[in-house]
Amino acid sequence: MLGVSAALVLVVMVVVALVLENRVKPDTTVQVAPTTSTTAAPVVLPPITRSLKDGDEGDDVRMLQSRLAELKFAPGPIDGVFGRSTTQAIWAFEKLVMSVRSDKATGVVTPEMWDVLRSDVQIRPRRNADTPRHAEAYLPEQVIVTFLGGEPTLISHMSSGDNKPWCEEVVIDPGEEGNDSPEQIAAGLPLKVGICGDSVTPAGIFTFYRRSSGTRETKLGTLYNPVYFNQGIAVHGAILVPLKPASHGCIRIPMSVAQLFPALVQFRDRIYVFDGVKEPEEYGSPLPPADRPDPNYTTTTVLPTTTLPATTVPTAVPVTTIPATTVPKTVPTTLPTSTTVP
Missing domain, CATH: 1.10.101.10 (PGBD-like superfamily/PGBD)
Incomplete structure (x- = not known):
């Protein structure tokens, strides 16, 4: 009998200790915890x-x-x-x-x-989103995670904007920003222009609102299976996804991961972008820096369809859009932005 009582006391002490620990660290993104299941032995x-x-x-x-x-x-x-x-x-x-x-x-x-x-x-989300699915992009860690009902469905290495100015000659597919007037879409021709911009991935709360299948040429570069959430900024596949920020503002993910990502988020799903400085709610939904014409670029060219590979110039634009969604400005209890392993 004494042995049973001692065991019960030990169990209570462990439970209390865990509760106290959770009060101290309630919002860790990553937990390495002991297995507590009593129904089946873990593998x-x-x-x-x-x-x-x-x-x-x-x-x-x-x-x-x-x-x-x-x-x-x-x-x-x-x-x-x-x-x-x-x-x-x-x-x-x-x-x-x-x-x-x-x-x-x-x-x-x-x-x-x-x-x-x-x-x-x-792996636990830092936010309880108001949509069943949501994504969280952690700029300090350069990692993006999709969640469904609080459980991760995909965790990937990523590369965001490097916060540097740039000027380049770009090709813009019909239907993409900068080549999307009714006349341009009807013509169905890519546009070559000189553009300058700033490689910034704004932190905040955004909504997935548009996507394209396959490879698209845009102001921000070549995007594979892009899912857009902030004007021309998208989560997309790229051949080069280095161990440092390197994009013009988009969130690059590996090509193999980009084949999985679009199926894990839907229109109006949230994406929270954390920068490690302030909470996403404090930023709201800021627009990316506006691009501008390259003052040293002298020629804007409408390219004939025969000058580009057929795979990059679709005859129809596989784009779907939805109305923008207003993000509430309320700021929840501040959560730690660092990742910890107990």
């Missing part, structure tokens, strides 16, 4: 005996890929081959869970990192 993954990196192959790589996929880090095919997609998934894990600085991720899984990966890692 315990074995340790690894080597560090895993790009180019490695084997059953341990397959086990790593399966675990990353289970956590929604999108490692690519689960084939036992450590390739580019697996590397980028590890980058996202390092930055979001291991608190590695965004430009210092290695893509290497050490036995110690695997111990964290195979523990009870839980």
